[in-house]
Amino acid sequence: MTTRRLFLAGSAAFALSACSSTGRSRLENSNVIQVDEPWASHYSLRHDGGFTIPGIDIRKIPEQFWRQDVDYSGSEAPGTIVVNTTDRFLYLVQPGGRAIRYGVGVGREEGLNFRGSATIARKAEWPRWTPTANMIKTQPERYGPVAAGMEGGLRNPLGARALYLYRNGRDTHFRLHGTIEPYTIGQSVSSGCIRLINQDIIDLYDRVPAGTKVIVVS
The missing domain is CATH 2.40.440.10 (L,D-transpeptidase catalytic domain-like)
Structure with missing residues (x-):
């Protein structure tokens, strides 16, 4: 199975140093976590608007709440957002009976x-x-x-x-x-x-x- 490594920059402010890892990167105070595609690129550290958003250790979040493409049988038009507060899912409806689902x-x-x-x-x-x-x-x-x-x-x-x-x-x-x-x-x-x-x-x-x-x- 194709895999990528997700680099989580260590930060005391976000307590990432407490995360376990499957290896060590050359980045000081960083963790390397082996995860399956495509989740690595979804939740890695990123720079945005002058801020550095820490990478997410997705092993701490149940897999059903990871962002993913899913089948969708609802009647809403593509582009509609549907939030199910009971199941804790948000769907962005796509054409062809599909949706992007977010936890x-x-x-x-x-x-x-x-x-x-x-x-x-x-x-x-x-x-x-x-x-x-x-x-x-x-x-x-x-x-x-x-x-x-x-x-x-x-x-x-x-x-x-x-x-x-x-x-x-x-x-x-x-x-x-x-x-x-x-x-x-x-x-x-x-x-x-x-x-x-x-x-x-x-x-x-x-x-x-x-x-x-x-x-x-x-």
Whole structure:
């Protein structure tokens, strides 16, 4: 079987030094992980917008949540995004009964409350983030210091990209976005909307224009 090596740059900030490896690279403080194609190129370290996004040790994420091409039997038109919050999958419908499937994480509140269809009205790279009033109220010690908002970056909860969903011209406050906690993909977490691995949200962002239809089901 054809394989490639995925290089994960070591970083104390992202605790990658704790990852086991199948070998050592010549890069200082780096891990080398042997994985099957095509996942190596999907989740390797990348530079984007002045930031360095760490590579992902995909052995820590169940295989069904890796980005992959799959059969799709739904009736939605190609280009439509379908999010299944129960199964933790996001589908980008393709022609010919196919789809690109991404694993997602959902918030216990925002991510599970939204249903139905909406439209991507705005896209942002390395978006600014502001916690909701409820987040500040329920966890003041955590969110109070950033109540005025946080600039985009590697510590921003929205990650590398955000897609903003509107319905009838109004903001639903529901987002498809990246995450600084990639190993929560496939799980229900404390807050947030629909989160993807940063490498995946960048891929999705590049594939869909403003005006794309999004359907959220359970």
